[in-house]
Amino acid sequence: MSTIEHNKTTYPLAMDQAFAELLQRVFGDLLVVGFVNGRAALYFKRSGMDVDVFTVLKDEIVDNQEKFKTMWQQFVIGYRDIHLHYGFKPDNAFPGDFATVSQLEEMAQGRGFVSNHGKVWMPPMTDIACENDENDYRIFRSMVIIGRAIIGDAAYLDTIRLSALKTVLRYIYLQRGPLSIEQIIAEITSGPEKQGYGFDERYQPALTEFLTPWLEQAVAQLRHEGIAPEQLHQWEQHVLAKQWQAFHLMPFQDPWYVAERERLFAGVVAGSHYDKLTTTS
Numbered sequence: 001m002s003t004i005e006h007n008k009t010t011y012p013l014a015m016d017q018a019f020a021e022l023l024q025r026v027f028g029d030l031l032v033v034g035f036v037n038g039r040a041a042l043y044f045k046r047s048g049m050d051v052d053v054f055t056v057l058k059d060e061i062v063d064n065q066e067k068f069k070t071m072w073q074q075f076v077i078g079y080r081d082i083h084l085h086y087g088f089k090p091d092n093a094f095p096g097d098f099a100t101v102s103q104l105e106e107m108a109q110g111r112g113f114v115s116n117h118g119k120v121w122m123p124p125m126t127d128i129a130c131e132n133d134e135n136d137y138r139i140f141r142s143m144v145i146i147g148r149a150i151i152g153d154a155a156y157l158d159t160i161r162l163s164a165l166k167t168v169l170r171y172i173y174l175q176r177g178p179l180s181i182e183q184i185i186a187e188i189t190s191g192p193e194k195q196g197y198g199f200d201e202r203y204q205p206a207l208t209e210f211l212t213p214w215l216e217q218a219v220a221q222l223r224h225e226g227i228a229p230e231q232l233h234q235w236e237q238h239v240l241a242k243q244w245q246a247f248h249l250m251p252f253q254d255p256w257y258v259a260e261r262e263r264l265f266a267g268v269v270a271g272s273h274y275d276k277l278t279t280t281s
Contacts, residue, residue, distance in 0.1 A: 003206040007043035015086045019053055020151035022078040026071050032056040032101055033152035037143040042206040050091040053079065054143050056152070059100045061249070072098075072250060072257075076264050084268070092265040098249045099140055107144070108163035110239035112137030113171065120236045122171060125198065136248070141168070142198020146210070165218040166225075168197065174232050181215050 016036065023034040035041070038052035055075070061068050076095045083090035099107075112134050113120045125138050144164050149157045172179065172187055179187065185208050188197040199207060225231075251257060 003209055004042055007045070007206060011040075011043040011045050012086045015051070015082060015088075016150045018082045018085075019051070019079075022075065022082065023053075023055060023151050026074045026078070027055065027057060030057050030061055030071075031152055032058060033149055033154065033157050035147035035149045035157055037097075037147045039203060041146045041148040042203060042210060044203075044206070045088075048089055051083065051088055052091070052097065052143065054097045054099070054147060056104060056156075057098065057100055057249075059102050062100060062247070068098075068249065069256070073260060073264070076260070080264060080268060090265070090268065092261060092268065094252075095261065095265075097139075097143060100249060103137070103247070103249070104140065104144065104160050106244060107137045107140045108160050108167060110167050110235075110242065111244050112141055113239055115240050118240075120171065120174065120239055122197075124196065134244075139198065145197075145214075146199070146203075146207070161214065162218055162221065165214060166222055169215075169218055169222055170227075170232055170235050173227055174236060178227065181212055181219070184215055185211060 019036070020034060023031055033056045035054050035056075036051060037054050039046070039049065040051040057068075079095045080090045110120075113122050114134055115121065122138060123135070125135060125142070141164050144157070144161055145168070147157055147161065168188070169184070172184060176187065189199045189201060189204065189207065190196060191200070
């Protein structure tokens with residue numbers, strides 16, 4: 001039995017359906033795809049763990065922030081209650097992650113990298129409360145790569161996952177040269193989770209099991225597209241030349257969101273990022 005299949009024997013599969021129904025009920029036609037990420041995407045269940053739920057919405061939500069706030073409130077209440085019902089601890093500071101289709105397209109194109117002496121560079125994701133736009137997109141990339149669709153357009157998630165993986169591979173090839181699949185996985189799981197690509201040894205061996213076929217597909221596509229040094233440097237210069245527009249669908253430090261998180265989670269046993277609630281009053 002594979003690690004993932006073994007994990008399924010203890011993971012509450014009905015919880016996925018509960019989250020799917022919540023997303024459909026709250027976001028309706030605005031929902032593109034909802035997926036689980038983090039270790040729960042690999043069906044891990046550990047003491048004190050929260051379940052990361054990512055919601056991709058149509059771009060039209062950008063023009064109606066007040067509507068999004070109301071939907072966010074409804075989602076968070078359900079998110080909280082589903083966690084408690086199934087014996088997980090909700091993430092009181094980050095109850096779900098949200099992005100638009102355009103944001104994920106930008107992520108797949110290379111948003112999240114910055115310039116370091118004229119070279120493309122990926123800083124660590126050490127401060128999860130940081131509202132630097134590029135930090136958001138580095139986090140989005142790690143979530144998409146491991147995401148497991150529970151409702152909506154799973155094919156879209158697979159397409160954006162491949163694009164995100166190819167972006168990561170181009171960066172690794174620029175830094176290290178072409179590597180084997182085993183070396184690539186070792187690279188993206190080396191060091192603390194938020195120092196690199198969003199993964200660490202806690203995800204193993206299930207991460208290798210999940211990622212290997214996706215990496216094989218991404219590597220094959222890249223070889224067809226070209227990974228000669230001049231082609232990689234052309235991609236690098238294209239990314240560095242991009243001028244991205246700042247945008248937050250859910251500003252973490254916004255006083256309204258801070259107050260609502262505190263209100264909705266009052267008295268609830270904290271999840272993994274509860275301390276971040278105290279960063280802004």
